[in-house]
Amino acid sequence: MSESFTSDVVIGLEIHVELNTRTKLFCGCSRIPLRENEPPNSRTCPTCLGMPGAKPVVNKAAIEQGIKLALALHCSIAPTLIFSRKSYFYPDLSKNYQTSQFEIPLGSNGHIRLPSGKTVGIVRAHLEEDPASLVHKGAYSLVDYNRSGDPLCEIVTGPDMNSPEEARELMKELITVLHYLGVFDASTCIIKADANISIKESGYVRSEVKNITGFKEIERALCYEVERQRDAVKRGEQLVQDTRAWDAVKGVTTRMRTKETEADYGYIIDPDLVPITLSEEFVNSIKDSMPELHFEKVKKFVEEHSIPEEDARILAQELSLAHLFEEVAQRIDPKLAVRWLRHELNKVLNESEKVWSEVEADESQIIELLELVDEKKITDISAREILAELIKRPFSPKEYVKEKGLEVVSDSSALKPLLQKLIEEHPQAVEDVKSGEPKAINFFVGKVMKETKGQASPAQVNKLLKELLDL
Ligand SMILES: [Zn+2]
Numbered sequence: 001m002s003e004s005f006t007s008d009v010v011i012g013l014e015i016h017v018e019l020n021t022r023t024k025l026f027c028g029c030s031r032i033p034l035r036e037n038e039p040p041n042s043r044t045c046p047t048c049l050g051m052p053g054a055k056p057v058v059n060k061a062a063i064e065q066g067i068k069l070a071l072a073l074h075c076s077i078a079p080t081l082i083f084s085r086k087s088y089f090y091p092d093l094s095k096n097y098q099t100s101q102f103e104i105p106l107g108s109n110g111h112i113r114l115p116s117g118k119t120v121g122i123v124r125a126h127l128e129e130d131p132a133s134l135v136h137k138g139a140y141s142l143v144d145y146n147r148s149g150d151p152l153c154e155i156v157t158g159p160d161m162n163s164p165e166e167a168r169e170l171m172k173e174l175i176t177v178l179h180y181l182g183v184f185d186a187s188t189c190i191i192k193a194d195a196n197i198s199i200k201e202s203g204y205v206r207s208e209v210k211n212i213t214g215f216k217e218i219e220r221a222l223c224y225e226v227e228r229q230r231d232a233v234k235r236g237e238q239l240v241q242d243t244r245a246w247d248a249v250k251g252v253t254t255r256m257r258t259k260e261t262e263a264d265y266g267y268i269i270d271p272d273l274v275p276i277t278l279s280e281e282f283v284n285s286i287k288d289s290m291p292e293l294h295f296e297k298v299k300k301f302v303e304e305h306s307i308p309e310e311d312a313r314i315l316a317q318e319l320s321l322a323h324l325f326e327e328v329a330q331r332i333d334p335k336l337a338v339r340w341l342r343h344e345l346n347k348v349l350n351e352s353e354k355v356w357s358e359v360e361a362d363e364s365q366i367i368e369l370l371e372l373v374d375e376k377k378i379t380d381i382s383a384r385e386i387l388a389e390l391i392k393r394p395f396s397p398k399e400y401v402k403e404k405g406l407e408v409v410s411d412s413s414a415l416k417p418l419l420q421k422l423i424e425e426h427p428q429a430v431e432d433v434k435s436g437e438p439k440a441i442n443f444f445v446g447k448v449m450k451e452t453k454g455q456a457s458p459a460q461v462n463k464l465l466k467e468l469l470d471l
Contacts, residue, residue: 005159005204009226011167012159012196013218016152017178018130018189019065024048024149025129026056026099026273031150032188040135040144048149050095056272058083062127062151063106065183067278067286069153070107070125072177072293077283078104081276083127087266092131092143100128100154102267112157112177113295114169115313121158128152153183159196164222167195171215176294180319193218199229205239209253212246221246225253297322305334314342320357321346327363332370340370340383348388361394369397381454382406409456415448415464422447423468433469441465 024031027047034043046054063081070077082104085097110122132148134141155174161167171193178184184191193212198204207229212221225244232239244253292300294316301312315325321341328337345366349355369386372378378386378401386397386406401407409415422444423430432440441462448461465471 005198005200007162008200009162009164010159010198010204011161011164011222013155013157013161013167013170014194014196015155015157015171015174016130016190016192016194017069017155017174017184018191019062019069019151019153020183020185020189021059021061021065021151023059023061025059025062025127025151026149029149033146038146040142040146043146044148049145050093056099056270058273058276059151063276063278064286065151065181066106066125066127066153067283068181068290069155069178069183070110071283071287071290072181073107073110073112073122073125073155075107075110075122075125077278078106078108079278080104081106081127081278083270083273084267085270086128088131090131091141092134093148094132094143094145098129098131099270099273100267101126103269106153112170112173114166114173116166116169118160118166120160120166120170123156123158125153125155128154164219164226167222168215168219171218175215176317180291180293182291195222195225197222197225197229199226199233201233202229202239206241207239207253208243209246210243210256213248217246217248220248220251221253224251228253294319294322301325301329305329305338307334307338311338311342314346318355318357320355324356324363324366328367328370331367332374336370336374340373340387341366344384344387348384348391352391354391359391361390365390365394365397372397372401376457377401377408378406379408379449379454379457381449406455408460409452412460412464415452415456415461416468418448418451419444419461419464419468430469433465434471 027045029043029045047056083099084102086100088098105124105126107125111119113119130150130152132143132145195209196206198206209221212218242258243256245256246253297316298312302309316322325341373383429440429443444465445458445461448456
């Protein structure tokens with residue numbers, strides 16, 4: 001297989017997404033901590049503790065969410081849901097096996113398209129249970145089974161990425177899909193990735209870096225790994241296939257073990273879990289319940305509003321912002337809407353570390369504000385000020401403008417005396433304007449804006465200035 005690669009770097013990801021269900025994958029225990037600082041092993045039952053005789057029952061919500069995700073990744077859905085026992089050598093699963101899918105994954109043969117236009121294959125998407133967590137305290141290692149049995153969807157990509165940056169882009173695209181589908185809640189769900197990486201110089205000997213959390217960390221870990229492998233080859237070292245851990249604090253990977261192959265795990269079909277037929281009708285009903293996804297919105301925004309794809313992509317990246325744009329673009333010139341939502345609104349949201357869905361103001365207030373801008377009743381400076389206030393609390397921009405006296409001073413009888421005074425005070429600038437120096441015009445516009453506290457219309461000042469100077 002490795003002979004078929006030609007690029008300098010080859011990366012594949014295995015991503016574990018915790019699904020946003022109420023209960024665990026095979027029992028009725030709550031997936032979400034019931035209170036802060038919950039005691040260890042308080043959300044457990046005979047099933048997730050792996051007691052003899054306990055009977056697992058598959059959580060329907062996890063199946064539905066898994067199918068949604070697989071469909072959004074353009075996967076084919078398996079006709080039958082089968083679970084297997086994966087022999088497990090670590091102390092964080094008390095059954096000595098992990099219930100997972102091996103023979104027939106829930107979804108297969110899908111893809112994700114990156115903003116660059118590149119397509120990354122999705123080999124499989126399957127359901128499995130999360131192991132418990134180990135807590136190391138001094139000489140002891142303790143096991144907390146609260147997390148044991150949480151539903152995960154594992155997504156395995158093809159070895160199709162050729163740089164750490166592409167791996168980060170893929171994670172970003174995936175997270176957007178997860179948010180749109182509502183199958184992932186950033187406050188309670190965890191997303192982790194294992195990365196397979198190899199380089200041409202070593203003949204594509206793979207290292208697998210385990211348990212990287214966060215998409216910026218993935219890029220960091222992969223950048224480190226590329227350098228490490230290149231340095232090793234340069235020193236004449238023979239690389240061997242291994243499994244490594246990412247230490248985010250030190251920014252290095254360290255060897256955990258030489259890599260097992262899938263065959264080492266010894267899978268058997270779980271006799272406690274009967275196969276479930278996923279009828280076409282059931283899958284179609286899930287398909288019908290799915291929202292429009294971000295890549296569909298991007299296409300729609302570009303076609304309906306003739307806006308650049310990059311703008312459409314940024315607006316569609318966050319679901320509530322995409323909805324806002326859809327509402328606003330029906331009432332306001334879409335190009336004006338793009339400028340204010342993509343650039344100005346995103347800027348104030350970033351500054352206050354919020355997303356639009358967390359803001360109390362609604363689209364009607366944004367529309368009101370943009371109408372004032374569109375009709376040139378307020379300047380951009382005033383509009384920015386109002387936008388920053390709207391992020392903090394909802395109010396009517398029209399009334400705000402009236403109360404604060406922010407209407408544009410377009411009345412020439414108010415601007416004329418001011419300009420006349422400025423012309424007398426700055427003869428050199430007047431000469432520059434006359435000789436066609438554009439900076440000199442901006443000088444006068446700037447002075448007038450300062451005097452009127454930003455409420456003059458620059459176009460109006462420009463026009464008046466030329467009139468007064470007989471240009
Ligand atoms: Zn349980």
